[in-house]
Amino acid sequence: QMDAQQFVSSREEIPTGGGSCKVLGNAYSYSYQYKYIQEIRGEGNCFYRALCFGHLESLLQKDRPLPCAFVECFGFQECAFAELLDEGIDENSFKYLLNMYVGVLEQCEADEHGDTLLQLFNEQTTFDSMVQYLRLLTLAYLQNHSDFFSHFVEAPSLKVYCTQEVETMAMECDHIDILALSEALDGQCLAHHTIPEGTQPSLHLLYKTAHYDILYPHHCH
Numbered sequence: 638q639m640d641a642q643q644f645v646s647s648r649e650e651i652p653t654g655g656g657s658c659k660v661l662g663n664a665y666s667y668s669y670q671y672k673y674i675q676e677i678r679g680e681g682n683c684f685y686r687a688l689c690f691g692h693l694e695s696l697l698q699k700d701r702p703l704p705c706a707f708v709e710c711f712g713f714q715e716c717a718f719a720e721l722l723d724e725g726i727d728e729n730s731f732k733y734l735l736n737m738y739v740g741v742l743e744q745c746e747a748d749e750h751g752d753t754l755l756q757l758f759n760e761q762t763t764f765d766s767m768v769q770y771l772r773l774l775t776l777a778y779l780q781n782h783s784d785f786f787s788h789f790v791e792a793p794s795l796k797v798y799c800t801q802e803v804e805t806m807a808m809e810c811d812h813i814d815i816l817a818l819s820e821a822l823d824g825q826c827l828a829h830h831t832i833p834e835g836t837q838p839s840l841h842l843l844y845k846t847a848h849y850d851i852l853y854p855h856h857c858h
Contacts, residue, residue: 639676645690645758646676648853673853674843681807684815684842685768687849690758691840692822697745697754721777734770741767769806775814776803778821789813809847 639646653668667674677683677690721731741763745754757763776799779786783795790813792798802808841852 639678643676643759644678644686644761644764645755647755648673648675667852670854671841671852672855672857675851675853677848677850679848681809682765682768683849684810685771685818686758686764687842687851688818688822688840689764689767689771690754691842691851693742693745694754695839696742721773723780726773731773734766734773737763737766738770765806771818772803772806774821775810775818778817779803779813782817786813786817 650673651668651671675690677687722728741754741757744757748754758767779795779799787795790798792801802811803814841854843850843852
């Protein structure tokens with residue numbers, strides 16, 4: 638169970654046979670497909686926190702050396718970096734957040750017991766930096782594909798939307814933010830609405846009343 642100081646809880650097994658779960662309520666319909674749930678603190682950043690934790694967890698579980706994980710994690714970074722500078726984002730700030738992201742991956746890779754990721758993601762400075770980095774990647778991807786995304790925002794312009802809704806911490810994400818970040822992270826996918834469409838989900842999130850938690854299918858480690 639999640640305590641008030643945590644940003645991410647430990648995994649909780651979803652009860653079978655009609656049992657109840659604090660987050661899910663009647664867990665019967667979920668227990669067929671999912672084995673665990675992991676709670677995320679709800680304070681406007683829950684989507685970014687859930688995706689960030691789940692994405693890094695997925696990278697670290699893959700049977701590939703760390704440099705390959707870096708390539709997968711930051712393949713979008715070069716085009717993002719140029720776009721962010723054009724948008725007036727401070728270069729040193731961006732590099733600080735990027736180094737924080739890489740540092741977390743390195744620390745987790747060196748951990749033989751698998752506890753470091755959860756520990757780091759419950760340190761506010763570390764986790765907030767990770768969220769800020771993902772928000773900047775989202776902003777950059779939206780701006781890089783403005784011809785498409787500008788049709789789906791209600792703000793006066795896509796740039797205004799990004800400043801008010803994406804770059805600002807604790808602002809809840811919209812569907813276009815989810816799509817942009819999922820595509821930016823090399824097709825990181827979400828279920829039950831699979832993003833991008835037609836791909837095999839590598840991350841499963843539970844959406845309930847403007848909040849996201851992480852679900853783990855039975856086949857997950």
